[in-house]
Amino acid sequence: MTTATIAIDRTAVVAPINRRIFGSFVEHLGRCVYDGIYEPGHPTANEDGFRLDVIELVKELGSTTIRYPGGNFVSGYRWEDGVGPREDRPVRRDLAWHALESNQVGTDEFARWCKLTGSELMMAVNLGTRGIEAALDLLEYTNHPSGTALSEKRIANGATEPYDIRMWCLGNEMDGPWQTGYMTADDYGKIAARTAQAMKAADKNLELVVCGSSGSAMPTFGDWERTVLEHSYEHVDYISCHAYYQERGGDLDSYLASSLEMQYFIETVVATADHVGNKLRSKKKIQLSFDEWNIWYLDEHQASDEVNEGWEFAPRQLEDVYSVADAVVLGNLLITLLKNHDRVGSASLAQLVNVIAPIMTEPGGAVWRQTTFFPFSVTSRLARGEVLRPRIDVGTYATKVHGDAPLVDAVATADAETGSSAVFLVNRSQTESIEVSIDVSGLEASTITEAVTLHDDDVYAKNTLEDQNRVGLRDLSGATLADGILTVTLPPVSWSALGLG
Incomplete structure (x- = not known):
């Protein structure tokens, strides 16, 4: 049997865990909002029309921060359309996804939904067809306590207390030709800087996210970040990264090593941002x-005929069904x-319900977990305290896309307050189980409190409407802890998690 050794040093701290790393994303796209989180006629719907069965699964998933309302949708969105009496709200065309928007869910409703799920609202503003004034108006509406025109309008609409939204995205994917109002890096950097300066004049403690590249394959990748940050560096706190992955051409080996591309993406953006920061002193x-x-089978969607040419409400779009390999x-x-x-x-799994999502619904019917639900929910639940960077000694395998890739990847977390810790592991081999010995002596762990794995003999097994529980977590049998050494055997193509106490 192939073996691997991992050493976990309690002093090898990456960072304290910020719960925003377990965020998600709700966009007015397809059935994410309508027939997803919102379905007034559903048996579980509350007085706002939100499905309580969906809310329970969102809580179980462990999403902490929800980015809203887009996404491409935000670049044509008029936030004023979604507040006030529902019967007075206009129907608009959404150019991003070629659908009709009823505006029955808007800022106030979504803020209430976030409260029900226990999640933080992360708001995006429209810098595609609008700009500084609309962003400032939305900020006043949501965050000012009272006594101004827009704060009083919010109060009149039923929200006495401000929403106190801390994190704001300055537009979305403004480098993309598919984006309504897309711009050059120079033009976007200027409007983003001016918008950020104005918003922080209203509240200096806001946390602002400037648009980075919408993918590392963009021809302007790297140079976009440099130019945008040269304009906006001192006004913003974050730069965004967007990345989607899928298996292509039956090349499962390369697909299983997709995280190597994400690592390259992160390192490139960090280096670029630090270069600008050093240049600006x-x-x-x-x-x-x-x-x-997320995982998104974008190639297949682009080749399909699912584009909504008929201007429908909430058409079925981008409803990928995920396999064990995807998870x-x-x-x-x-x-x-x-x-x-x-x-x-901060990070946001895109998206939350129905649209490339871990949670699926059927109108009037069931809600169920996709395969991707499980690694996210367990990691969000077990990861506490600080992230620890392990030292991994393992063999590699060859991939067409990424070169040689380690057979095993892992990370650990430890919480000094509770004495608990956790290890998360992946076996990328398609054929071999791998016995892993993990030195956890520095964690002072005495027991294994939980050991689960996501694995199936059929790596393409999925949960569907007809078979909602085909795939789930299994006990990771045979895990032992003795004399500070945790020993575990990882099945082929598997994700595993162990809780220690």
């Missing part, structure tokens, strides 16, 4: 907001985000 460090990441890759991407948590301060 700034004392601050820009953090990364990886506020769109293993997602778990590995989350490991990578944690290993870079010193610079990736």
Whole structure:
């Protein structure tokens, strides 16, 4: 049997865990909002029309911060359309996804939904078709206590207390030709800097996210970040990263090593941001907001005929059904985000319900967990305290896309307050189980409190409407802890987690 050794040093701290690393994303796209989180006629719907069965799964998933309302949608959005009496709200065309928007869910409703799920609202402003004035108006509406025109309007609409939204995205993917109102890096950097300056004049403690590249394959990648930050560095706190992954051409070996590309993305953006900071002789460090990441079979969607030419309400769009292999890759991407948590301060799994999502619903019917639900929910639940960077000694395998890739990847967390710790691991081998010996003596762990794995003999097994529980977590049998050594056997193509106490 192939073997690996891992050493976990309690002093090898990456960063204290910021719960925003377990964020998600809700966009007015397809059935994410309508027939997803919102379905007034559903048996579980509350007085706002929100499905309580979905809310319970969102809580179980462990999403902490929800980015809203887009995404591409935000670049044509008029936030005023979504407040006030529902019967007076206009129907608009959404150019981003070629659909009709009813505006029955807007800022006030979504803020109430976030409160029900226990999550923090992360708001995006429209810098595609609008700009500084609309951003300031939305900020006043949501955050000013009372006594101004827009704060009083919020109060009249039923929200006596301000929402106190701390984190704001300055537009979305403004480098992309698909984006309504897309710009050059120079033009966007200027409007982002001016908007940021104005918003911080209203509240200097806001945390602002400037748009980075919408993917590392963009021809302007790197240079976009440099130019935008040269304009906005001193006004913003984060720069965004967006990345989606999928298996291509049956090349599962390369797909299972997708996190190596995410690592390259992070390192490139960090180096670029630090270069600009050094050039400006700034004392601050820009953090990364990886506020769109997931598995997305984009090639297949682009080749399909699912584009909504009929201007429908909430058409079925981008409803990927995920396999075991997809879930293993997602778990590995989350490991990578944690290993870079010193610079990736926030992340949003895109998206939350129905649209490339861990949670699926059927109108009037069931809600169920996709395979990708499980690694996210367990990691969010077990990861506490500080992220620790392990030292991994393991063999490699050859990939067409990434070169040689380690067979095993891992990260650990430890919480000094509770004495608990956790280890998260991936086996990328398609054929071999791997016996892993982990030195956890520095963690002072005495027991294994939990040991689970996501694995199936069929790596393409999925949960569907017809078979909602085909794939789930299994006990990771045979794990032992003795004399500070944790020994575990990882099945092929698997993601695993162990809790220690």
